[in-house]
Amino acid sequence: MANSISINSDNNDKPIWTISHTGKFSIGSAWKNLRQEKPHNQLYSRLWHTNIPFKMSFLTWRVVHNRLSTDQSVARLGIPMDPKCYCPLGISTNNTNLKFTLLNWWNHKTKNPFCALIIKIIPALTCWEIWRLRCCNKFEAERYSLYRSIANILFSILQVLKNKFGNARFGNSWNTICQACEAISIRNQPYKSNGSGPTQQCQAQ
Template identity: 25%
Template structure:
């Protein structure tokens, strides 16, 4: 029997099985803005040059960080660019992270790389030490929320 709109919705909606990646993305207690950036990367919804080009917006695509200019793509900025490679390596080498932090660490790294990119695009600077410090602070904040 349907007694309310929410119960009617539950009866008629199609539920898809939650994928492993989707579950990893939405870590409990992780700030929404940090998880949301991973969702946007996954769905290719960040305003990167390659995404804008697929939308029909023609621009000259140059990575602002590389000494040898390359096309700005999601993969390049978040995985292949020298700065990003260093950030990933630091935390891969310290892979002693346990529990929910295994889920949250990659998302937090993406978030901090995105913040750095926007800082540089808008005329600022951000050192590797600052990015690594901010990643660590995000993990500490998550730990305090998870284990008060």
């Protein structure tokens, strides 16, 4: 077999990366060849988001997998604890499957970029605020306030929106955010002509 291969001594040797269709080496192609790729997980693809801090996404992951260090989970390890709820918001799960609830929330479709971003980040921001409130109530005896928690979540939403859409104006309240989203929705609606020319309203604009 070696004798059947013709070698051109006038040309320099050139390495070829056979894994890539271009013949050129890349770290991405090497990683793709080495790793064992798992099926796409719709839940995990939404848990992690580049526009919110990693700690919030990680906390949401722990919530989904029941990995939070609550008194009840610590007691299951054999450590004597008195399980007590330190989140005084009166939240009732009614035995709802959290993964199913999150997927239903994230599967809501919208063409509005503001609404799409808000839908993606609200679960992580809410989980973070509830956990922060629980820890402050347990370890620092901080008095809870539902309105303060809502304000904290709203502030986080505004920060993410301003970082993502710096030139847009959202105001400082939930109503102004909704108005900005509605304005984008109306602006993005395609104009439908009935063949009779522009309306008086369009002509006035």
